[in-house]
Amino acid sequence: MDFLLFRDGGPPILSMIMLLPLIGAFCLFFVKTEEHQKYLTLGVSILTAVCSLPLYFLFDSNTHKYQFAEHHSWIPSLSVHYTLGIDGISLLLVLMTTFLMPLCVLCSWRYITNRVRTFLFLLLLIETSMLGVFMALDFIFFYIVWEATLIPMFLLIGIWGGDRKIYASIKFFLYTLAGSVLMLVAIIVLYFNTSPHTFSIPLLMGQAYSFSFQLWVFLAFFLAFAIKVPMFPFHTWLPAAHVQAPTAGSVILASVLLKMGTYGFLRFCLPITPDATLAFTPYILWLSIAGILYGGLTALAQNDMKKLIAYSSVGHMGFVTLGIFVLNPMGMEGAILQMINHGITTGALFLCVGMIYERTHTRELALNAGIGKHMPVYVTFLTFFSLSSLAFPGTNSFIGEFMILAGAFTDTKLIAACAIPGAVLAAAYMLRMLQKVIWGGTENPVHNTLSDLNVREIITLTPLLFLVFWIGFGPRPFLNIMHVSVAHLLEQVLGTQMGTSSLTAHVLLP
């Protein structure tokens, strides 16, 4: 267990962060009025976010080991443990999850009018399982929390979704479930092919598995994670789920659930089956390119704002997988940063669309045209987030995409060149949306009564805007955390010392 760093004394901080929402969820049943339930949920999610802050300050970025570790036996007869720990890759994801949840509660304040308690209960439940995914270091515990996100999300889409909610929720559930069941078989097979038999994720890394064995395991993992990301051509569940889900559901889906897929690549595929990773890399790179171009082109053709952002997600996640599988420090750090960026930016865009939907009850671009005149504050926010989404210099996504492309250029110039049109497409569809919403057709009488953002909505969006510029101008605090972990991961995959080349990131960036 030398890969775990335990903290001497102090509370089990990871368990605390993970279980707080769960406890809060059950407390909801003792609160009578809906108003109080909302405040309780907001309080719990803020408390969780505050509790997760020390993770950042106490985190030691000079080691790749898993920190704040907890290790307890859970099912001794099957050697299943309750092991938690985070490294430079998962820390940011944990923080992003805890910081997005209060915003999800805030954006549902008026949006959700029926069965409020159930809604808040499910939000907190899904927070616990998402945090579990990023913290778990035991494979069975990981699988349980991984699948446990499905049920709350299924209900969130199915109960509070739009017109085609049943189709969307069942498609989401079955599609993602079908992807991940084979992962369970792979996990069990891995267990029996490792000596001593273990479900401990760090122990499964760096084992000498035969090449053909690695191929099968990789494929089983790949299917689960590629569907979750979603990579082209496994993306078809995403637009349906996004469009039908309530705003908070879309935000969670885009910002966190999709990251579980890319996180899975980083945590499992790469270090456990390195040879298979190298063998499949070219195909995955081209799939990423296909995703970038397909997502961009399809987004260009959308008239529904949510669908547009959903397809843009396919493109952006294509950039992330591209960055991961170019297998150099620059690309990979860019990919991890881009995971966070996408969480912030796309989450914010979905929040924006939700706000406009609350007012006009439509997401059609044509029907929302020209609201800039009536809602100047709103469109200011929308502009910044859209610019961030198209990777405008000075915003967070610029840093991420730039690093990914820079990483791609160092190794595979052709692939990188093919990804460039994706960036252009992003500008095209985002500017098209902006143009319509802000200046398109001004004289829609329905819009005369539109009220601009209220204080609650401004509070919801401001932290995200702040992050957009923080990462855009000073990404170093975020990148510093991951250097060592990324270098170690690449060392596991490529089997060489990569620690020094991560310096390039320092040289290139402010």
Place this chain on the structure above:
Amino acid sequence: MNIELLPMFPLSSFFSMGAELVLLTLAILVIMLDLFYRKKHLLPWLVIAGTLCSMLVLLNTSHATVFDKMFIVDGYSIFFKLTCLVGVLFTVLLSESYLKVEQLHQGEYYALLLFSSIGMMLMISGGDLIIIYLGLELMALSIYCLVGLLKHDIRSNEAALKYFLTGAFSSAILLYGISLLYGLTGSTELSTLAQKSLSLNLINNISFLLAIGMVVSAFCFKIAAVPFHMWTPDVYEGAPSSITAFMSVAPKAAAFAVLGRVLLVGFADLHVHWGDLLACIAVLTMGIGNIAAIAQKNIKRMLAYSSIAHAGYALLGILTGNSEGLSASMNYLFIYTFMSMGAFAVLIWLCDDDRRGEQLNDYRGLSKTNPLIAVFMLVFLFSLAGLPPTAGFIAKFYLLFAAVHSGYILPVIAAVVFSVVSAYYYLRVVRYMFFEEPQNETILPMSVGMTTALTLAMIAMITLAIFPSFILNYAQKTIIGG
């Protein structure tokens, strides 16, 4: 003759059958009380008290092999008897209100239920094929009657007749198999059979294999494994709902117990022959059970097919032919008892004068009218689908684990793929409960028995999900011989 026999079976032998004797006394008492006692609504509570009493006796029975190796009390049989008794307990709790809705006579119902459970317990403890056969017949005959108790319902009549005819047929096959085995080895006692099959070198003997095939298919009939499942949907649909719940759990567990004992004690050396055969049966059972369940409009029928599929999963453990697999199957059946009973409890709870809880429409908007029940049903259904973080996942996981350990990768892949298929039809019920608007706003009353049953099932679900090692360890300790 009798005088000579007595010393062979000392009185203490009967202590080993304590649990069965308690149930027998109880059954006779119920028949008598039904004749003379007017407060019939107290009968179920008497049966519950008696069953609990029998459980207590069972847990305090010491391990022994009595009556000339015909009756075995070991950890294995105690575990399965406990599972069956839990099934009986739930059935009685559910029947308490259900019998009033259906206006069934109470006396014979409970007496038959008890007789069938005595049959099961005999089967489970049987160390000799003849005792196993007798127990099986006692169980089956009682259940034939129970299935047909709704005398004015044509579906119930059809179900009873169908079940009786096919059941009699399978008994004949079993007997034929036993007689062949006796002819080949001169014994019907399981451990002797195992010795003789080795000493007489019968492992590749065609008629010996034929006999084993017959015995196994008769038990496959009882656990409703494909291709011996044809009777299940009609019988499950026609039987009174509480009996359907009972049949999906207790007789199945008993038949699994026998299958496990016969295969692992009697024919352990022939695993090469029956291992792959059972693997094929398991895959077929999971496949046909799950795929056919999708097409069902009637929930009872859907649960019937789902219970066929679950028999397929449980077979995954037994087919490994080792103690790890067997304990996985035991664990699975134990957890399955609670989730299946929970789901049937909700179905029965929905029975009133105008609905039977069998149509999807009966579940429409349940989360609005009765949120707690809807959540319970959600947990039971997701557990049946084997999705994390429910207890059903732990149960299934252990099965897959054991099967992979023994190298049966393909059946395991089939199992997980079919569990995705099964998620579809369980989700459909969830969808009706949560995503649809209610048709009528009636809030149904809760009887004491129903409340107890639902609470117990839920507590078991939660406990087994969070602390699964407790029952797992118990199952591992009680494997044959332990």
